[in-house]
Amino acid sequence: xDPMTFSEVVVAGQIARxxxxxxxxxxxxxxxxPVRHRQELLGGKGANQAVALSQLEVSVSxxxxxxxxxxxxxxxxxxxADRIGTSHVIRRAGTETALLVDVVDDxxxxxxxxxxxxxxxxxxxxxxxxxxPISAAASLIVQLQQPAPVALLAARLAHTxxxxxxxxxxxxSDTLTADLLALADVVRADGQEAELxxxxxxxxxxxxxRAAADLRQRGPSLVVLEVAGQGNLFAGPEGTWFxxxxxxxxxxxxxxxxxxxxxxxxxxxxxxxxxxAASLAVAAAAATTEHAGGRPHxxxxxxxxxxxxxxxxxxx
Numbered sequence: 457x458d459p460m461t462f463s464e465v466v467v468a469g470q471i472a473r474x475x476x477x478x479x480x481x482x483x484x485x486x487x488x489x490p491v492r493h494r495q496e497l498l499g500g501k502g503a504n505q506a507v508a509l510s511q512l513e514v515s516v517s518x519x520x521x522x523x524x525x526x527x528x529x530x531x532x533x534x535x536x537a538d539r540i541g542t543s544h545v546i547r548r549a550g551t552e553t554a555l556l557v558d559v560v561d562d563x564x565x566x567x568x569x570x571x572x573x574x575x576x577x578x579x580x581x582x583x584x585x586x587x588x589p590i591s592a593a594a595s596l597i598v599q600l601q602q603p604a605p606v607a608l609l610a611a612r613l614a615h616t617x618x619x620x621x622x623x624x625x626x627x628x629s630d631t632l633t634a635d636l637l638a639l640a641d642v643v644r645a646d647g648q649e650a651e652l653x654x655x656x657x658x659x660x661x662x663x664x665x666r667a668a669a670d671l672r673q674r675g676p677s678l679v680v681l682e683v684a685g686q687g688n689l690f691a692g693p694e695g696t697w698f699x700x701x702x703x704x705x706x707x708x709x710x711x712x713x714x715x716x717x718x719x720x721x722x723x724x725x726x727x728x729x730x731x732x733a734a735s736l737a738v739a740a741a742a743a744t745t746e747h748a749g750g751r752p753h754x755x756x757x758x759x760x761x762x763x764x765x766x767x768x769x770x771x772x
Contacts, residue, residue: 474499711750
């Protein structure tokens with residue numbers, strides 16, 4: 457991708473080396489456990505979402521941090537091969553590139569380990585340096601695992617420019633939550649994150665609908681909340697729908713949420729109706745659970761195969 461060409465979507469978030477190891481028995485297995493398959497991938501929530509957007513033929517750029525090491529070199533080369541803009545990825549001197557380890561066994565059990573040095577988190581200076589592509593994009597995805605002041609600056613730059621602001625997750629501190637929500641157009645959170653955002657447990661469709669209505673009053677026009685083990689609730693100006701998880705053979709849930717957020721953003725960026733966007737997003741999440749690791753493998757055929765045909769209307 458031409459570094460001077462602005463993208464439809466900018467993703468501000470984590471970039472990491474994703475080590476995916478498939479073994480017969482994962483949890484508690486010792487280091488001598490036989491390895492069936494081993495992959496080293498471009499990973500992290502930000503990179504996973506950028507890969508998904510590129511696979512959906514949406515132009516995308518990453519704002520994130522890698523070290524000045526061989527791992528960082530390899531990840532940036534992979535990102536460019538995936539047609540992801542990397543001109544605003546920071547090479548941080550003295551910082552190791554983040555490492556994620558996902559060990560998956562034949563029974564669908566997994567161990568997940570991560571080494572995320574503080575230096576691989578974005579700073580306000582990093583985000584400000586990316587003001588031009590953020591302001592020129594149609595949509596910005598901000599992962600709230602990044603420091604809250606950094607996320608707030610990114611959201612403010614996008615909001616001021618008329619760029620759609622998509623918040624993914626919940627800030628670790630609630631000090632700036634109200635300010636972030638006021639700038640957001642879309643918020644997506646799992647059940648635990650939804651409880652952090654609202655102070656109320658989200659464990660069924662009814663509580664998710666109440667939480668979504670509360671969040672929509674605080675800024676975002678579209679709220680997407682996971683009901684753990686059941687599905688996702690989509691609440692927007694066109695209505696509120698619950699979409700159950702698609703029935704499929706789950707190998708590894710890693711990256712399902714990333715695929716959902718990316719596909720939802722792609723559909724909204726291309727001005728698809730919410731009902732269509734919700735169906736495609738849930739299909740993308742299901743597709744990503746069918747293989748080990750968080751890297752998506754999305755295509756139109758995959759989304760058509762898994763796309764739910766009916767959404768359940770919810771009275772909010």
